[in-house]
């Protein structure tokens with residue numbers, strides 16, 4: 001039976017540490033860290049995630065600003081909002097909730113965000129820094145996966161890690177983070193042959209493909225740490241991961257559930273990145 005690692009619980013500990021740090025800033029009369037979130041359109045999932053981000057900021061004592069724009073917003077209008085936030089000295093972190101409505105170019109928006117305010121870690125400068133092992137902003141979901149591994153007491157050095165999925169948001173950066181911590185990393189994708197066998201060699205298996213319950217027990221080595229990044233909605237509207245929990249849990253050593261696994265860590269790592277941006281802006 002695997003040890004189930006709840007990101008929701010780990011998040012509570014990290015958020016209480018962040019609250020203490022922010023309370024100390026407030027007590028010394030300092031400016032508060034501030035996150036600005038841009039939401040374009042009416043995607044219900046995106047609305048729920050940005051609401052979660054605002055609530056989390058309030059919970060730890062950070063300031064936040066939600067800029068809600070209609071789906072009809074033009075690329076130039078969106079870029080102008082980013083430029084306004086870039087120039088605002090009270091804003092430490094900026095993010096544009098993804099996906100954007102059809103017709104808007106997210107890559108162009110991300111490139112417009114000042115790299116020192118890019119708390120999502122998506123700007124090419126921050127992507128480059130991750131690959132060069134330089135200090136920059138790392139995307140929140142991959143950072144959350146690494147934090148969970150560390151909290152499980154797993155040191156990736158020398159371990160076989162398999163990342164299922166190669167997206168810029170999760171697969172590619174989490175693979176790089178594992179490599180940076182000296183794991184031997186394989187990235188699998190839709191063209192990978194013998195997928196279950198390749199995955200079954202992993203000591204650490206990260207599932208980030210976006211296919212409900214795709215990872216069954218035959219993909220998993222006995223005792224492996226399995227991190228499920230999937231957020232898939234079933235026909236009944238139930239949230240399910242990429243891992244078939246019932247099948248994998250008896251075989252794995254550690255496993256994260258969906259919900260209450262990696263998801264809450266994404267928002268917690270965003271708070272951490274925003275406080276880091278604030279400290280850099282304050283010259284600490």
Ligand SMILES: Nc1nc2c(c(=O)[nH]1)N[C@@H](CN(C=O)c1ccc(C(=O)N[C@@H](CCC(=O)O)C(=O)O)cc1)CN2
Pocket residue numbers: 048049052095096097098099120140141231239258259260261262263264265266267
């Ligand atoms: N600009 C960004 N856009 C998106 C990101 C991102 O990191 N930056 N990631 C995802 C969405 N996301 C945050 O934005 C996110 C996803 C899931 C969760 C979460 O807490 N999930 C809960 C379940 C919530 C539910 O019931 O729907 C869980 O897994 O327990 C938080 C944030 C894409 N866009």
